[in-house]
Amino acid sequence: MASPRRAAVVGANRIPFARSNGAYARASNQDMLTAALDGLVARFGLTEERMGEVVAGAVLKHSRDFNLTREAVLGSRLSAATPTYDVQQACGTGLEAAILVANKIALGQIEVGIAGGVDTTSDAPIAVNDDLREVLLEANRAKSTAGVVKALAGLRPGQLVPEIPANREPRTGMAMGEHAAITAAHWGVERTAQDELTARSHQNLAKAYDAGFFDDLMTPFLGLTKDNNLRADSTAEKLGKLKPVFFPAGGDKAEATMTAGNSTPLTDGAATVLLASDEWAAERGLPVLAHLVDAETAAVDYVHGDEGLLMAPAYAVPRLLERNGLTLQDFDFYEIHEAFASTVLATLAAWESPQFCKERLGLDAPLGSIDRGKLNVHGSSLAAGHPFAATGARIVPTLAKTIHQNGGGRGLISICAAGGQGVVAILEA
Amino acid sequence: MSHDWYSDFVNSGFGRAVAGNVGLPPVPKLRRWQPGQPLLSGAALLGTATADGRVAKVVRAVLADAGVEVHEDPAAPIGGGSSSSKVAAAVLDATGLSSPRDLAAVQQFLTPVMRRVGPSGRILVIGDVPAQAERPAVRAARRSLEGLVRSAAKEARYGATVNLVHVADGAENDLESTLRFFLSSRSAFVDGQRLDVGTVPGYAGSSAGTDWEHPVTGKVAVVTGAARGIGRTVAQTLARDGATVVAVDVPSAGDALAHTANDVGGTALQLDITSDGAGEAILEHCRRHGGIDIVVHNAGITRDKLLANQDTDRWNSVIDVNLNSQLAINDLLLASSDDDGFHRGGRIVTVSSMAGIAGNRGQTSYGASKAGVIGLVEATAPLLADKDATINAVAPGFIETAMTAAMPVGTREAGRRLSSLTQGGLPIDVAETIAWFAQGASYAINGQVLRVDGQNYLGA
Numbered sequence: 001m002a003s004p005r006r007a008a009v010v011g012a013n014r015i016p017f018a019r020s021n022g023a024y025a026r027a028s029n030q031d032m033l034t035a036a037l038d039g040l041v042a043r044f045g046l047t048e049e050r051m052g053e054v055v056a057g058a059v060l061k062h063s064r065d066f067n068l069t070r071e072a073v074l075g076s077r078l079s080a081a082t083p084t085y086d087v088q089q090a091c092g093t094g095l096e097a098a099i100l101v102a103n104k105i106a107l108g109q110i111e112v113g114i115a116g117g118v119d120t121t122s123d124a125p126i127a128v129n130d131d132l133r134e135v136l137l138e139a140n141r142a143k144s145t146a147g148v149v150k151a152l153a154g155l156r157p158g159q160l161v162p163e164i165p166a167n168r169e170p171r172t173g174m175a176m177g178e179h180a181a182i183t184a185a186h187w188g189v190e191r192t193a194q195d196e197l198t199a200r201s202h203q204n205l206a207k208a209y210d211a212g213f214f215d216d217l218m219t220p221f222l223g224l225t226k227d228n229n230l231r232a233d234s235t236a237e238k239l240g241k242l243k244p245v246f247f248p249a250g251g252d253k254a255e256a257t258m259t260a261g262n263s264t265p266l267t268d269g270a271a272t273v274l275l276a277s278d279e280w281a282a283e284r285g286l287p288v289l290a291h292l293v294d295a296e297t298a299a300v301d302y303v304h305g306d307e308g309l310l311m312a313p314a315y316a317v318p319r320l321l322e323r324n325g326l327t328l329q330d331f332d333f334y335e336i337h338e339a340f341a342s343t344v345l346a347t348l349a350a351w352e353s354p355q356f357c358k359e360r361l362g363l364d365a366p367l368g369s370i371d372r373g374k375l376n377v378h379g380s381s382l383a384a385g386h387p388f389a390a391t392g393a394r395i396v397p398t399l400a401k402t403i404h405q406n407g408g409g410r411g412l413i414s415i416c417a418a419g420g421q422g423v424v425a426i427l428e429a
Numbered sequence: 430m431s432h433d434w435y436s437d438f439v440n441s442g443f444g445r446a447v448a449g450n451v452g453l454p455p456v457p458k459l460r461r462w463q464p465g466q467p468l469l470s471g472a473a474l475l476g477t478a479t480a481d482g483r484v485a486k487v488v489r490a491v492l493a494d495a496g497v498e499v500h501e502d503p504a505a506p507i508g509g510g511s512s513s514s515k516v517a518a519a520v521l522d523a524t525g526l527s528s529p530r531d532l533a534a535v536q537q538f539l540t541p542v543m544r545r546v547g548p549s550g551r552i553l554v555i556g557d558v559p560a561q562a563e564r565p566a567v568r569a570a571r572r573s574l575e576g577l578v579r580s581a582a583k584e585a586r587y588g589a590t591v592n593l594v595h596v597a598d599g600a601e602n603d604l605e606s607t608l609r610f611f612l613s614s615r616s617a618f619v620d621g622q623r624l625d626v627g628t629v630p631g632y633a634g635s636s637a638g639t640d641w642e643h644p645v646t647g648k649v650a651v652v653t654g655a656a657r658g659i660g661r662t663v664a665q666t667l668a669r670d671g672a673t674v675v676a677v678d679v680p681s682a683g684d685a686l687a688h689t690a691n692d693v694g695g696t697a698l699q700l701d702i703t704s705d706g707a708g709e710a711i712l713e714h715c716r717r718h719g720g721i722d723i724v725v726h727n728a729g730i731t732r733d734k735l736l737a738n739q740d741t742d743r744w745n746s747v748i749d750v751n752l753n754s755q756l757a758i759n760d761l762l763l764a765s766s767d768d769d770g771f772h773r774g775g776r777i778v779t780v781s782s783m784a785g786i787a788g789n790r791g792q793t794s795y796g797a798s799k800a801g802v803i804g805l806v807e808a809t810a811p812l813l814a815d816k817d818a819t820i821n822a823v824a825p826g827f828i829e830t831a832m833t834a835a836m837p838v839g840t841r842e843a844g845r846r847l848s849s850l851t852q853g854g855l856p857i858d859v860a861e862t863i864a865w866f867a868q869g870a871s872y873a874i875n876g877q878v879l880r881v882d883g884q885n886y887l888g889a
Contacts, residue, residue: 035684042676042687042697077691212680215699219683285717 006291007102007275009427012397013040014271015221016228017385020121023224024268029058029065032221032270033072033118039219040114040272041077044286050079052110055097056272057087058118059388059418060165062125069116091339092297092415092423093117094271094392099425101275102292111280115396117389118270124165132159167266169418171303176310176418177246177340181258183308184342185248187349191257194341195239198262198382201338205379206232213378217397229265229385246340262341267385271393288429289400290411295425296320302420307360310343312422313414314350318361320424328367332409333374335399337391338381339416347414378402391415392423403429431834431841436852454851457588459617460549462861464642464669468495468613471517471547475501476538481525484555484601488520491608495641503541515547518612523556524596526570535574539581550589551612554578555604558595558628571595575623582621582884583849590620590850600627603873605636606644610865618858620849621884627873631814634774634872644868646671649718651711653702654728656682658830659780661689662856663725666864668693673718677702677711678728702728702754708761712770720769723867724762726755726779729798731832733791744794751798752805755779759809763816777813777820778866779806780859781878786824787887799824803878810876819875821866826882829853850883 015036018024024032033056041047056069065071069084089096094117101113128136132155139151167176184194208214209226244256246263281288298316300307313336321328328351336344350356351367358364378398381391392415399411413425436456438444448455460470473492477485492499500507500516507514519542523535539552546552554574562568574593582591592611596604607626610616640646650667654660655676664674674695678686683699690697698714700707715721729751732743762771784792785799806822813820827833827844833853836844845853862881865871 038691039683039687039697042690045673045690045694045696047691047694212701212704215680218680219687219697219699220681221684225681225683285719 004106005108005277006293007105008278008281008288009290009292009396009400010274010276010281010286010288011040011044012217012271012273012393013043014218014390014394015039015269016218016224016226017267017269017387017390018224019229019385020266020268022122023222023228024120025122027120027222027268028123029061029068029118029120029270030071030075032120032268033068033116034075035219035221036116036118036270036272037072037076037078037114040274042219043216044274047077048079051082051112051114053101053104053113054078054082054084054116055087055101055113056084056116056118057093057097057389059088059090059093060119060121060124061088088389089423090417090419090421091337091386091388091391092417092421093389094394095396095413095415095423095425096297096392098273098275098292098392098396099295099423105275105277112274112276114272114274116270116272116393117387117391119387119389120268121266122268127163129159129161129163131156135159169309174249175246177258177263178249179302179309180340180343181246181248181251181256183311183346184257184340185251185255186308187346189257189342189345189349192236192240193345194257194262195236197338197341197344198239199234199236201376201379201382202231202234204377205230205383208378213401217401227384229267230383258340258342262382264339264381264386267387269385269387269390271390273393273397287404289397289404290427290429293426293428294320294324295423296323297424298422300420307420308346309418309420310339310416311347311350312420313416313424314347314356314422315361316422316424317351317412317414318363318367320426321367324426328370330410331370331374331412332406333377333399333402333411334370335376335380335395335411335413337395337415338376339386341382343416396427399427400429403427431829433829433845433852435842454846456852457548457586457850459588459850460614461617461857462614466614468609469497469517469551471515472498472500472507473612474503474516474519474542474545475499476503476519476521478521478523478534478538479525479527479531482522483524484596484604485522487601487604488522488555488608491605495609503538513545516545516550517547518551518553519546520553520612521555523554523574526557526567528566529570529573531570532573532577535577543581543584546585546589548587548589549614549617550587552581552585552589552591553594553608553611554591555594555596558597558625561598578623579621579884585849588617588850590616592616592619592621593623595623595625595628597625597627600873603627606639606865606868606870607874609641615861615865618850618854618881618883619862619879622880624874624877624879629810629814629875632819632873632875633817634869636870639868639870640671643671644870645723645864648672648722648867648869649675649715649720650723650725650867651675651677651715651721652725652727653677655689656685658832659825659828659856659859660727662860663727663863664689664693664695666857666860667723667725667867668695670864672723675715675718702758703749707754708758711758712761712765716769721762721771721775723776723778724758724771725863725867726758726777728754729780731792731795733795735791736793739793747794747798748801751795752801755802755805759805763812767816771816771818773817774869774872775816775818776867776871777809777818778863779820779822781822781824783824783826783880783882783885783887786880806878807876814875817872819866819872821874821876822878823859823862823866824878824880824882825854825859826880826885826887827853828859829855847887848883848885852883854881854883
C-alpha cells in the first residue's frame with residue numbers, strides 16, 4: 001500500500017463562545033452547528049457543494065438529535081447530498097472528528113470534509129427520572145385500559161423531579177473539578193501558577209482579537225462578536241481574590257486552589273474546521289494552513305487505579321512522540337486544552353517528573369519541560385470558554401493558522417476528556 | 430424599510446379619485462427590470478436634430494438588435510394604432526448642433542413626444558460634449574441641451590424619465606451599454622441626468638458578444654459593505670448578472686455577511702477596510718478566484734453632527750471609512766498584477782451621495798467624504814485608462830433603506846416627494862446603475878458621477 005497522504009487544514013469557522021444561560025440560552029445544538037457550518041460555507045464559497053463527509057458531535061445531546069450533524073447539514077447551505085455521522089468522545093469530540101475526517105482524506109476515501117463539534121449547557125436535555133420512566137413505559141406496554149390505569153396508579157410526586165445532566169463522572173459521582181482538585185493536590189500545583197496561566201490565556205486571547213486573528217476563523221452569532229467569557233483586563237492579582245470552588249475529597253479545604261476563574265465555565269458554542277487533500281485545496285486556490293500529521297488517544301483508570309481523571313494526554317503524547325521520532329521539545333507551538341489551569345500544569349509537571357515518566361510511561365528519562373512562551377499563544381479554553389465537543393474544532397484551526405502565520409513549523413495538540421480519556425495530535429507545515 | 434403609505438393611498442381607486450380632486454401629487458409605479466424582460470415594452474421613436482447627426486445609425490442598430498420596433502417618421506401610425514399612439518421610448522440624435530437656432534429642431538421632436546411616451550417611458554437625448562467645442566455658439570447650443578433635458582424631466586409624467594448623454598468625438602460606436610441602460614427599466618430611478626461617454630482618452634474595449642441578460646458573466650466582483658442594505662442588493666444584482674461575488678464587511682457584521690455570500694453563492698471576507706493591509710487582504714482572498722474584475726466601494730458610515738458640535742474622532746472615522754479606505758485600496762489595485770490582481774479591463778464603482786453634491790444639514794463629514802469620492806473618481810479615471818479599466822460613481826438620492834426609515838416622518842416624506850418621480854428609490858435602482866458601470870461593455874464610461882435620485886430637487 002502506498003503511504004497515505006496528509007490531510008490539510010484549509011480553514012475554519014466557529015461562532016463566538018457564550019457563557020451558559022447567556023447569549024445563546026435559547027439556541028439549540030442544531031441552531032449553533034448550522035450557523036457555524038453556514039459561516040464556513042460563506043468563507044469558502046461552498047454553497048451547494050457536496051462534501052465527502054461532515055463529522056461532528058455534541059456531548060450533551062437530546063435524544064431527538066440522534067442525527068444531529070445530518071440535520072445541521074440539511075439546514076445549511078451545503079449540498080443535501082453530503083453524508084454525515086455523529087461522534088462523541090466527551091471533550092475530545094471535536095479533535096477526534098478532525099482525526100476521523102483527516103484519516104479518510106489520507107486514505108484517499110474522500111477529498112474534503114468538515115469536522116466539528118457543538119455543545120450547549122443552556123439548552124440541555126432534561127430527562128424524566130428513572131422511576132417515572134418505568135411507570136410510563138409500563139403504561140405504554142399495557143394492552144387494556146385497565147392495565148394503563150393500573151400502571152399509572154404507580155405515579156408518585158417524587159417521580160416528577162427531573163434528571164438534569166451534571167458535569168459529574170458516573171462511576172465516581174464526583175464533579176470533574178473535584179477530580180482535577182485531587183490531581184492538582186497530588187502534583188502540588190500552586191494557586192498562583194494557576195492564576196498566572198489563566199491571566200495569560202485571557203491576555204493572549206484578547207491580543208489575538210485585537211490583531212484580527214479570528215477575523216477569518218469566526219462568524220458572529222445572535223449578536224455576539226467575541227467569546228463573552230473573555231476578560232481582557234484579567235490579571236493574576238485579580239484572579240487571586242476569588243474563592244476556591246473545587247476541593248479534593250478528604251483534603252484540607254484551606255489548601256484548595258481551584259476557583260471559578262482558573263477553571264473553565266460552562267459554555268455554549270459550535271466550531272467547524274475544513275479539511276481537504278492538497279489537490280482539492282489547490283484546485284480552488286485555497287491555502288493549506290497546516291497538515292495533520294498523526295494522532296493518538298489514551299485512557300487512564302481513574303476509577304480503580306490511582307491516575308487522575310484528566311491525565312490521559314500525559315500518556316498519549318509520549319506514544320505519539322515515539323511513533324514520530326520526536327521529542328517534546330521539537331515543537332514550535334503547544335495547544336494544551338485548559339479544562340482547568342491545574343490540568344495543564346499537572347500534565348507539564350508529569351512530563352518533567354523522572355519518577356512519573358519512568359514508573360508510568362516506562363521511559364528512561366523524563367520528557368522534560370517546554371518553552372512556556374510557545375503554549376496557547378492565542379489563548380485557550382480558560383479565556384474562550386469550553387463548549388465540550390467544540391473545543392477540538394476550535395484548537396485545530398487556531399494552531400494551524402498560528403503555524404501558517406509563523407511561516408511553518410510544528411505544533412502539538414493535547415486535549416483531556418471525561419471518562420479518563422485523552423486525544424492528542426501533531427500539526428505541521 | 431419604512432412603508433410608503435402615501436403611495437399606496439394615491440394608487441388605490443378611492444385615493445386616486447381624492448388625489449385627483451384635491452391636487453395631491455400622484456406616485457407612479459415604476460417599471461423595474463426582471464430577467465427576460467425586453468429592452469422596451471413597446472415601440473421607439475428615433476429622431477435626428479441635424480443633418481450632421483452621427484449617432485442615429487448606432488441607435489438604430491442597437492434597437493434593431495434588441496428587437497425594438499423603431500419609427501423615424503413621427504407622423505406615421507405605429508403598429509395597429511395611429512400616429513398619436515403611445516411609444517415606450519423616444520431617442521433624439523442631437524449631435525451636430527451648430528448654433529442655438531438648431532435647438533428648435535430638438536423642441537420640434539420633443540414637443541409631441543412628451544405626450545406620446547407611455548408610463549415609465551424613456552426619453553433620451555444624445556448630444557456632443559460641450560467642452561469639445563471651440564466656437565461659443567456651438568458650445569452654447571450643446572450646453573443648452575442640459576437645461577432643456579433637466580426641465581423636461583420635471584415635466585414628464587407617469588414615471589417617464591428624460592436623460593442626456595454626451596458622446597465624445599469618435600465615441601459614437603461605444604454607446605451600446607449606455608443606450609441599453611437608459612432605455613431599459615434598469616434606469617427606473619435615473620431621471621434628469623447627464624452622462625458623458627468616451628471623454629477619457631485611451632479607452633479600449635468592446636460590447637460585441639455581450640450576453641445582455643448576464644453582462645458580467647465570469648467576472649469576479651468585490652463588494653464592500655455587503656452585509657446589508659444597498660451593498661447586499663449590489664451583491665445580489667452582480668450575481669444575477671453573472672458575477673462571482675466576494676462580499677466584504679466588518680467582522681462584527683459577519684453573520685449578515687455570510688447570509689449575503691451564501692445567498693449569492695459567493696464568498697464572505699470579514700474585513701475592516703480601514704485596517705492596515707485591508708487592500709492586501711482583499712487581493713489575497715481573491716487569488717482563489719483568479720483575481721478581481723470589479724470592485725464596488727459601497728461601504729460607508731454616517732456619524733452625523735452639526736458642525737458646531739463636531740469632534741475630530743467622529744470626523745476622522747467618516748473620512749477614513751468613506752474616503753481614505755477607497756484611496757488606499759485603489760492604489761493597491763492599480764499596482765497589482767494583471768494576472769491574479771486587478772485585471773486589465775477592470776471596473777471600479779464607488780458610491781457618492783446627493784449629500785456630497787448638494788450638502789445636507791448635520792452631514793458635514795459625510796458630505797465632505799462623498800464630495801471627496803467625486804474628486805477621487807475624476808483623478809483616478811485617467812490613471813485607470815492605462816489598464817483599460819474605468820472608475821465611476823453613483824450618487825444615490827433618497828433610497829428606501831433602514832437608514833431612511835429611521836428619519837423623522839417629515840424629513841422622510843420631503844425626501845420622497847420633492848423629486849420628479851415623487852417617491853424614494855429602491856436599493857435595486859442603485860444596484861442596477863452600479864452593475865451597468867461594472868459591465869465590460871461600459872468600457873467607454875469613465876470618470877462619471879451619476880445621480881440615482883429620481884431627479885431630487887436637492888442640489889439639482
